[in-house]
Amino acid sequence: MDVGKDLLLQMYRGMQRIRQFETRIRDLFLANELPGFVHLSIGEEASAVGVCSALRDTDRITSTHRGHSHLIAKGGTLRRMMAELYGKRTGYCKGKGGSMHIVDFSLGILGANGIVGGGLPIAAGSALAAVVTGRDDVTACFFGDGASNEGTFHESLNLAAVWKLPVVFVCENNLYGEFTPMQDVTSVKDIAVRAKAYGIPGEIVDGNNVLEVYNHTTRAVARARAGEGPTLLECKTYRWEGHVAGEQAFIGAGSYRTEAEIAEWKTRCPILHFEKMVVEGKKISRAELDRIVQETQAELEEAVSFARSSPLPDPSEVTDDVYA
């Protein structure tokens, strides 16, 4: 599939925004500036950006506890995300949700979700809403290898298959569910083969190659929009950071995966891979890429300042928004 320069630039900006946001979040969290805990997507930028680049504005996504990348890729505003992570009233959820629960309905982001597998039936339902209202919007559903062992994965794939719902299930297989290797707790090597049980296409994708993700998603979205039903994409990828930022403090370093494994996956960095491809292929100059890096740095600095200077919620807001 031919991808024009504008889209390539947009993909690069998306991956840079995620990488820089997540790196900064890690540092702010370790400096005790952020309450709660955060799950980072460093190393998984290509799957989020590749999928969301194949969607249009009215399409929707559901996300996970490791969801910053998906929200940014779908157009989330860094300053409102950052403010939410600080627990400020200017955040996306007025400080009620935090890292795992950021939502922006205006961008079709139905939300991150703190429950593993929680987003799968919601995505099926979002796709059902498109059918009921006669629209051709598609829903992309992000989840991890861990969620593919949840009942909701199996129930949602079956439901989406029997009703031919316009949904693309995107499994980001980063090889670990919390601190447990995926192969220890999963009956199959490739999650994609589970599609066969529900009579839908299942495809294995190099999740660190944004163009490959984009191409697979584009085909899956076209099928969904045409009323041909769901697809399961398995993006093979890896999280460079731990399950939660700062986990070394309580589990110790190297306790469930080796430094060699992490180093090996870093050689497959989705951003470096992309830079090499577009510069060597003379599609984008190094200077153009550098400008995006700098613009993103400036955007991020502004987001941090905004979050830091924003007011905390007033305690009187605690009872707001329980009911409509």
Added chain:
Amino acid sequence: MALTTFTLAINQAIAEEMERDPLTFLMGEDVVLGPFGATKGLLQKFGPVRVRNTPISEAGFVGAAVGAAMAGTRPICEVEFASFFYCAFDQVCNQAAKLRYMSGGQAHMPITFRALFGALGGAAAQHSETVYAQFLSVPGLKLVVPSGPADMKGLLKSAIRDDNPVIVFEHGALGRLKEEIPAGDYLVPLGKAAIKRPGKDVTIVAIGAMVSKSLKAAEKLAAEGIDVEIVDPRTLVPLDEDAILSSVEKTNRVVVVDEGHWRGGAAADIAAIIAEKGFDFLDAPIRRVTALDVPIPFSPPLEKAAIPDEAKIIATVRQVMGR
């Protein structure tokens, strides 16, 4: 005016609301056939896009109702028996109930869940439980427990129009109960109790199917010179505390009757509210008549022993009257 059954009232409410709002649709296990009659004929009226049989897959389709609501529709989602909610607890309690709040008010969650509950006569514990107490301490949900056909219709129509997740609990033993239903677009607001029988000596707060049992008990007690007032909260969330407290202020005595369990049930909750806010009104301790703290058994004499009946209500009212 013709009499309408509880089950037909459900059917009428759904049909009228689906007629009124094209964003509503019906999904659930066997809603096409409607084996108990509540959804019979709706497929013929509204077609297969808006009337959908789901797989027996509660987490999947309850979760799908959540997603469909967030994406702009108004699902009416039937979970055949309320005990099946346990298979979809995450979707109801973690998702439907919380996402509006957690998203700072962005998520819209206009879902109406319907489910049968209560002792039906030999259905045993997994099809006979009164499960609304399990949802009472989950802020974000509204809980409706109609006691008769007219309330059923009016409350269900209000539930469907409500912008929150509402669970309507339909007692399985009330299906054939008949009553006149006011004509026209009959709505009963959520959060407004009904005085089902005025009286001056003692208040019975009765929930769901316990209203008709309490009415019968009250007739017998009247013969003994005890004048019972019966308050039906109709919705447990929101709860019409004022109606309950006003009645207790008048009678100074109260018995709470519920088919849920004694520990942690709706009766315990209402009794605590009365104790906290109406202690000065009371001339006798608050008493509860509830199911025993056992799973509801199968065999008829055991089932009868486990749940409230007229005799237990009468005995308890006599106690609070000091007789």
